[in-house]
Amino acid sequence: MKSKTQLTGRVIFKGDPGYDTARKNWDPHTDRFPKVFVFAQKTRDVANAIKWARANKVPIRPRSGRHALETNLSQVNGGLVIDTSEMKKITLNKKCSTAVVETGNRVGRIVDTLARQGYMAPFGDSPSVGIGGITPGGGIGPLQRTTGLISDNLIALEMVDAKGRIIRASKKRNSDLLWASRGGGGGNFGVYTKYKFKVRRAPVKAAVFSVTWPWDQFEEVVEAWQRWAPFTSTKLGSELSVGPKKGGNVSMLGVYLGSKKKALKFLEPILSVGTTTKKDIRYLPYLQATEFLLAPDPVLTQRFSNQFSSGFGRRPFPDKAFKYMREFLEKAEGGTPAGFYFLNWGGAIRRIAPRATAFYWRDPKYYVEWNSSWVKPSHAARNIALARNTRKKLQPYIVGSYINVPDQGIKCSGPVYYGKNYARLRRVKAKYDPQNVFNNPQSIPPAK
Ligand SMILES: Cc1cc2nc3c(=O)[nH]c(=O)nc-3n(C[C@H](O)[C@H](O)[C@H](O)COP(=O)(O)OP(=O)(O)OC[C@H]3O[C@@H](n4cnc5c(N)ncnc54)[C@H](O)[C@@H]3O)c2cc1C
Numbered sequence: 001m002k003s004k005t006q007l008t009g010r011v012i013f014k015g016d017p018g019y020d021t022a023r024k025n026w027d028p029h030t031d032r033f034p035k036v037f038v039f040a041q042k043t044r045d046v047a048n049a050i051k052w053a054r055a056n057k058v059p060i061r062p063r064s065g066r067h068a069l070e071t072n073l074s075q076v077n078g079g080l081v082i083d084t085s086e087m088k089k090i091t092l093n094k095k096c097s098t099a100v101v102e103t104g105n106r107v108g109r110i111v112d113t114l115a116r117q118g119y120m121a122p123f124g125d126s127p128s129v130g131i132g133g134i135t136p137g138g139g140i141g142p143l144q145r146t147t148g149l150i151s152d153n154l155i156a157l158e159m160v161d162a163k164g165r166i167i168r169a170s171k172k173r174n175s176d177l178l179w180a181s182r183g184g185g186g187g188n189f190g191v192y193t194k195y196k197f198k199v200r201r202a203p204v205k206a207a208v209f210s211v212t213w214p215w216d217q218f219e220e221v222v223e224a225w226q227r228w229a230p231f232t233s234t235k236l237g238s239e240l241s242v243g244p245k246k247g248g249n250v251s252m253l254g255v256y257l258g259s260k261k262k263a264l265k266f267l268e269p270i271l272s273v274g275t276t277t278k279k280d281i282r283y284l285p286y287l288q289a290t291e292f293l294l295a296p297d298p299v300l301t302q303r304f305s306n307q308f309s310s311g312f313g314r315r316p317f318p319d320k321a322f323k324y325m326r327e328f329l330e331k332a333e334g335g336t337p338a339g340f341y342f343l344n345w346g347g348a349i350r351r352i353a354p355r356a357t358a359f360y361w362r363d364p365k366y367y368v369e370w371n372s373s374w375v376k377p378s379h380a381a382r383n384i385a386l387a388r389n390t391r392k393k394l395q396p397y398i399v400g401s402y403i404n405v406p407d408q409g410i411k412c413s414g415p416v417y418y419g420k421n422y423a424r425l426r427r428v429k430a431k432y433d434p435q436n437v438f439n440n441p442q443s444i445p446p447a448k
Pocket residue numbers: 026061062063064065066067068069073074084103123124125126128129130131132133134137138139140141185186187188190191192193297404405440
C-alpha cells in the first residue's frame with residue numbers, strides 16, 4: 001500500500017544533494033546508506049514520517065546528535081532516519097525552575113544557553129552529544145554527584161508513537177513512559193520531540209581542574225583514584241582517562257562546585273600520587289568553567305572509528321584487572337583516542353532507588369568504559385575484538401553496562417543494561433509499541 005501521507009520537513013533521498021553530509025555520524029563506523037532522511041522542523045513532520053515509513057514498510061531510526069556508539073542505532077541501510085536536529089527551541093522558565101528543550105539540541109548548546117541566564121544543566125564530556133539520545137539512556141558526567149543524571153532531571157516529555165500520535169508523559173499522565181524514558185535508552189518507544197527538565201541556579205563561580213601524569217604511572221594513579229574519587233566531596237566530579245601506551249598519558253578533568261581553596265584540599269590525596277606533569281586548577285565564572293570542561297567536538301570532521309564497552313565498579317580493581325587493562329592499552333593503536341575512562345559515582349545518583357527510574361546502576365562506586373579505535377576500515381575487526389575480549393577478561397570485576405555506551409558483543413544484554421528493571425521495561429514497550437516498530441540491535445523487545 002502506498003502511503004497517503006507525504007513526507008514533510010527537509011527531506012533528503014539517496015542521490016539528492018546533501019545526502020553524503022546527512023549520513024555522516026560522529027563515528028564513521030556507524031554510517032549507513034538509508035533510503036531517506038527527514039530533518040523534522042516540527043512534531044507534525046515526525047508524525048508524518050512515521051506514518052509514511054509504516055505504510056511503505058521502511059525501517060525507522062530516530063536520530064538527534066549523531067553520536068551513537070554502535071552500529072545500526074541511528075542509521076540503517078534502506079531505512080528512514082527521522083532526524084530532530086533542526087528542532088532546537090530552548091525555553092527557560094525561571095519561575096518554575098524548568099527548561100523545555102526540543103530534542104534537536106546538542107548538550108553544549110543547552111548548557112551554554114542556561115549558564116548565560118544563571119542556570120545549570122548536567123553534561124558529559126562532549127558538547128556535541130545530542131540531548132535526544134543522551135537523555136533516555138541516562139546522561140552521565142562530572143556534575144552528576146550534585147545534579148543526578150541528565151535523565152533524573154527529566155520531568156515531562158513529548159513523543160510521537162508508532163501510530164504517529166503525539167503522546168505526552170509526566171508524573172501525572174503516562175507516568176510509566178516517563179519512568180522508562182529515564183534510563184531505558186533511545187530508539188525504543190517512539191521519537192521524542194521535547195523534554196522538560198528541572199533546572200537549578202548555577203553557582204557564580206566553580207573550580208575546575210586538568211591534571212596529567214606520565215602513562216607508565218597509570219596503575220598507581222588509577223588505584224589511588226578508585227580509592228579516593230568515589231568518597232570525596234559529592235560536589236567534586238572527576239573524569240580520569242588513560243590513553244594507549246603508544247603516545248598516551250593519564251589525565252584527569254573535573255569540577256568542584258566551590259572555592260579553589262577547598263578544591264585543592266579535596267584534590268590533595270590524588271595530586272600527591274606519582275609525579276604530575278601538568279596541574280591546571282582554576283576558579284572561573286560558571287560559564288567559563290563549563291567551557292573549560294566541554295572542549296569543542298565537531299561531528300563532521302571526526303575520523304576515528306571506535307569500539308566501546310562499559311560497566312560499573314563496586315570495588316577497586318585488583319591486580320588481575322590492572323593486568324588486563326595494561327594488555328589492552330599496550331595493544332591499542334597509537335595516535336588514536338583509545339583508552340580507559342573512569343567517572344566517580346555516588347551522591348545524587350545514589351539517593352535515587354534503582355527501581356525508581358529505568359536507570360538501574362545506582363550503587364556502584366565508579367563508572368568505567370574503554371574503547372579501541374582505528375582509522376582504516378581494514379583495522380576494524382581486530383580492534384572490535386580487542387575491546388570485546390577485554391570485556392570478557394574484566395567481567396569478574398565489573399557489573400552491568402551503560403546503554404548509551406553499548407557493546408553489541410554482549411549476549412542477552414537486557415539485564416546487563418537494565419538490571420532488575422528489564423522486565424518492567426518490556427511491559428512498557430508492549431504498551432507503547434506492541435508491534436516493535438522502533439527496534440534496533442539492542443532495543444527492548446515487547447513483553448509477550
Ligand atoms: C564523543 C562522545 C562523547 C560522549 N560522552 C558522553 C558522556 O559524557 N556522557 C554520556 O552519558 N554519554 C556520552 N556519550 C554517549 C551518548 O550519550 C550516546 O551516544 C547517545 O545515544 C548519543 O545521542 P545522540 O542523540 O547524539 O545520538 P544519535 O546517534 O542521534 O542517537 C543515538 C541513539 O538514541 C536514539 N535517539 C536519538 N534521538 C532520539 C529521539 N529524538 N527519540 C528517540 N530516540 C532517539 C537513536 O535512535 C539511537 O538509538 C558520548 C558519545 C560520544 C560519541
